[in-house]
Amino acid sequence: MTTIQRSPWQHLRPWLVTLLVLAIVGWAFSGIPLTSLKPTALEITKSILHGLFHPEWSYVYTGDGEDLLAALVETLAIAFLGTFISAILSVPFAFLAARTSHKFFTPRSTFGKVILTIVRVFPELVLAIMFIKAVGPGAYAGMLAVSIHSIGMLGKLFAEAIENIDHGPNEAIVAAGGSALDGLALATFPAVLPEFMNYTLYRFEIAVRSASILGMVGAGGIGAPLIFALQTRNWPRVGIILLGIIVMVTIIDYISGKIRARLV
Template sequence: MMVQKRSLSSRLKSYVAGAIALIIVIWAFSGIEFKGMKDSAGQILGAIFAGLFNPDWSYVYSGHGEDLVSALFETLAIAFLGTIISSFIAVPFAFWAAKTSKKFSVRSTTGKFLLTLIRVFPELVLAIMFIKAVGPGAFAGVLAMGVHSIGMMGKLFSEAIENIDRGPEEAIISAGGNRLDALSWATLPAVLPEFINFTLYRFEIAVRSASILGIVGAGGVGAPLIFALSNRSWSRVGIILIGIILMVTVIDWLPGAIRKHLLK
């Protein structure tokens, strides 16, 4: 009889959770005003696909720095520099935010709050802010990418620190070592592979984000893309999109291969 009551209670909880989820979905859709498709949507979509199948190959490389290859390299440079710089800066933030005991920690709580505060601002918002501070260009994009990545990687790094085995640290301290010895010989060797893994994963995301920073003037391939869209130069749009697709595909494969090699 007891088992039947538990089963009934479990089913009731599932029904209630499902009903709440359905109500939330209905509420979310009720807040969206669907105006339908524009009459010119089919024509614009057809023009975009025509540009994809008839790309402007002359824009690929011109040797003057105003071509697709240069824009893609600038995008990669923004993503790489932003990720590398933030990966080093995120390490002390990660140790600040990591909770190493079950007790309440003011240090960990303030660290997690700061990392959350940094992640609140999207890359585009940060890019606009830094453009006002340092002017338009790739430098503003690197700053925007780097600051946002600090919040994301700091969170991932802190979770890696929290999940490591504390046995080696305790063994070093019990053998007469200090906290610095435990950090150097136990903590860092344990978390370093995870740090590298998260950094490579973040670089993949940064490449996608850097592709659109140029829309607001922060360098990269986004600037020529938005100009081509504004001028309805669909063949130019087509070759830029092809370049972005190839770049993202290669970047998805390369860090993945490196991660597999590191985890062997």
């Protein structure tokens, strides 16, 4: 039985990787000032926990359109419309960014990827603040923020799906005399449609969580009453709002997961 001799570098590499990771962690902690807790931290923590475990059930439905159910429905509407619009607008950007040749540099694909990267750079909260200045506070600004930000992410995922499909059927259609549009309609698009649907549903799950936060800056949804309750230290209302968000996200994740399991 022969034993494999390990080189000095193979013996040293795990230790170097460990030291590098520890150095990065130490550098990260060095940039965070660690301050002591406030004297009232324990009392405030008790108040928060008491409110979270004793939620304000009367806020679930009041009939005036300012209750928990109305805010959750508005949050879902922001997430759904934002995802629906971005899913449609992402398709042309995806075909623009997809690399269909093995060349090291393709100007069309590079240009499309740069556009999608620039779109993804702006966080949804920043986009929401910008749209609030442009169209005013409310759900419309939140929907625009979700849709624009989702274009960058969905466009990237759609482009990768296009790059990973088998291009043989498309080439066969073109070789048989069909046009590039025929290949796109009869081969490429049917092949990538299940992946597009899968990524869209996954993005919708993320958009629901994002829409729950955008209201904190005035972009509609459940975030607005949540930030008001936090500012006034109304912990029972904070508890029922968080409970509503948890239930909503759990249901959305379950339904979306079932649908995605059938698509893949």
